[in-house]
Amino acid sequence: MRHLISINDLDREDITYILKRAEEFEDVARGERSLKILEGKILGNLFFEPSTRTRMSFEVAMKRLGGDVVNMTAQEASSIAKGETLADTVRVVSGYCDAIVIRHPLEGAARFAAENSSVPVINAGDGAGQHPTQTLLDLYTIKKECGKLDGITIALVGDLKYSRTIHSLIKALTLFETKIYLVSPDALALPDEMLEEIGGDVSRARLDEVIEEVDVLYVTRIQKERFPDEEEYRKVSGSYRITLNTIKNAKDSMIIMHPLPRVDEVDPAVDKTRHAKYFQQAFYGVPVRMAILSEVML
């Protein structure tokens, strides 16, 4: 039985395979072709934390492939509110369906769920830990929009300290021949320990120094609650905001990505430029999740 818990469980070959499979599903994801390979299969969505894009895109992916979905979204409405353990919940739900997608506030919850499940488990985010399907769709977006993964230069901008999306993405990018620039306020820099561990061509930089060079600008939200006072937050978040002026020296082919939701870190005026790919990126979540679902369920 195959689970998808952490991007660290995958090697370059696994990732390349999933991205190739995703490409084969793209027309199905758009509704242009009918493919019912998961007919008769049921996916159990176990979301202990709120989610819009991840939960919906898993649901769409499953339904486009002919399968069905049962959801546990409102914690209050389930037996969790009565004090059932995660282990018991997973044991019960794995008896109802053919695979489980889980999002949980505790780190390692997805791995623990997999150990208690009789069906494959897919991690859709475990606290500050892993979110491997987001990483795979990020890699898919880069591959589709830049035409390659090897040889790209990427700047990761914003909260590099707490963002699970960033931590997973950096690890995956280092499996390919990529050049990574880390652009963040000091308070939100990638922890030194993590920087030492990842290896590869990774360095800290200022955005204005590298903007002309990058193929991908990956922007994340700077969260207000990470700062001791609002004034400091405003100062910092303003200087990491992507505007038409920030990207005026960028290559024509440079793409801007964002895991969404955005607050004000990307000026809406940027949406109309050829660089903006964040909505396309959100769509790519569907074929990538189709590839993952078909892989674990068939």
Add this chain to the structure above:
Amino acid sequence: MKELVVSKIKDGTVIDHINAGRAPLVLKILGIDVGTDLTVSMAMNVSSSKMGKKDIVKVEGMYISEEKLSKIALISPNATINLIRNYEIERKFKVNPPEVVEEVLKCPNPMCVSNAEREPVRSIFYVKIEENEVSARCHYCGRKIKDLANYIS
């Protein structure tokens, strides 16, 4: 003149070259606590030519399993074991840490599922030795810990 700090034992296990101050933790790892019926002696901060200061633990009448003894390497990688039979050293060996330890270390990450109350979860750590330093990584959250003596559960 040499002075005997702790008397010789007839049969049992002697754990020598324990890092100074760690003997109580060694007993904890071995599951020897105040309720034990065993004859146990412990010497702390004994002068040592190799280590400066060291601790020693002697457990009379019991041959501790190698699996249990290996856990001592987590907090004292230089410890040596002497299995004693009839006052003679029957076997002498160094401890080697196990690759995986269960239910020995506690993850310091409060958001780790291994710390969730009521869940039937066991603590699991993967042990690594780099440049003579022992570190361990949590199976669930991936947190890496060093100086493992601080995390014995």
